[in-house]
Amino acid sequence: MPHAAEPQGAIIITGAAGGMGRPAAIRFAKRGQPLILCDISAERLDALAAELAGSGAPVVTLAGDLSAPDFPARLLALVGDQEIAAVVHTAGLSPTMADGDRVLEVNYFATERLVDALAPRMAEGGCAVLISSSSGYMIPAPEMIAAVKAMVDGGGREAVAAFLQSPQTAYPISKLGVMKLVAKESVRFGQRGARIVSIAPGFIDTEMSRAEAQASEMMRAMMQRVPLQRMGLGDEIASVAEFLCSPAASYISGCDIKVDGGSLGEMGL
Template sequence: MSQPDLGVVVITGAAGGMGRAIAAAFARQNRQLILSDLKPEPLATVLPPGPDIALVAGDLAAPGYPAQILAALNGRPLGVLVHTAGVSPSMADGARVFEINFNATRRLVEALLPHFAVGGSAILVASNSGQLVARPMFDRAVRKILAGKSSLLMNLMLRSPRTAYPMSKRAVQLYAPHMAPAFGKVGARIVSLSPGIIDTQMGQLERKAGPEMDKMIGVTPVGRMGRPAEIASVVEFLASDAASYITGTDILVDGGTVAGVAAAGGVMKL
């Protein structure tokens, strides 16, 4: 699997479980890295700073966050954006969940778009929960938001973090095809990657919040939580030449949970 060194690799949420595994994978390729997370203390433990590793502590939801990443790029071409930063339903209210998981994602991607190298890629980490709410009425609400319009249904969904979270991830999934033409014009690609329940600190937090996660694991054909390294390996593939014909779509990596839910005759209850 060819891994061209087209430029800097930016990883958001780098101090999280998936972010750490992804950072380690690209470090093994000796890539130039910009690792970003909310606070400097946990971020500094991901990889030791060096000539090819820069650390950026910042709030993804802050208006000035994209400028922080651009400053760290310092005019260098952007080869890969791996955007793992986000919050789960137990971490914020509904409006904040959607603001961080989708609106801030959109601001970052669109600020970085002109800086991608030809052959570069953006990999936006969503969630299989977005696939579980993939229904026409919800997709219409998301597409209104993408078009800059308001949506009464979306406003209702944002009242609770338990409904705002899957809607924010469905928005990311639909954003990738929405942006694929613009990425194509600069010779780059964009995809979303939707993990299932991954054995990270955030994943364990959600398991403790209620029985829903364990029920989903129970219908997962693989029969367990995913591992951060299993997500990192897919990210490596998506950033490689082997994935050069993949853009504008969602890549589901969930051990078959969505299939298991469908086979059980249900969809996510909202």
């Protein structure tokens, strides 16, 4: 049956101090439910927690590297005996931030471990929202797409090892992996009456995107072709995450939502 009310429990936001995580934290704080904010920067987390102190939502923070083996256990320790009402997972690396192996580790394998740890704790009616990327639709070679599917189906890093020499290639591979993980995990989430969805942002005005644009002439050219003639805002991603975690989206699961100002359509994708 559809859920008429928001599920109760903890709300987890990763990358909470970043360009998409911060507006998500502000939006979800209005629900008044316990917030667990995660980010690699303790200083920025503390500043955000102070900002949300008057929101009425209990806030705890977890500073650390998402890809650390003990990160899921540390997070579950903060969840305690609560169920999890919502997850908004925005943490990740862009191509200019690391080599191909590291990009894949953080963006895909750390995400896979996080989802595996949180799935058994999801509340009925709860939802996990992962951030993919419009770049996941731009992989040109069928053999690369097949390799990503093999990775998600249990083949691990070895399935895509031939394509990791460049972070510019590893990044879309990692994000297509997120999309395929969402489709796969929708079965397990559905058994709990919970949902899992991904959002594919296009060109969003964040610190990370600005650094990428500065480093890539191709990206700057693609930004000029956005049909809506502007970059998106972090809050425009957060608002979609808020909707997806609401009862209004109670039959949306196992899929990817494009939020790209029409860019993929303009490319014929």
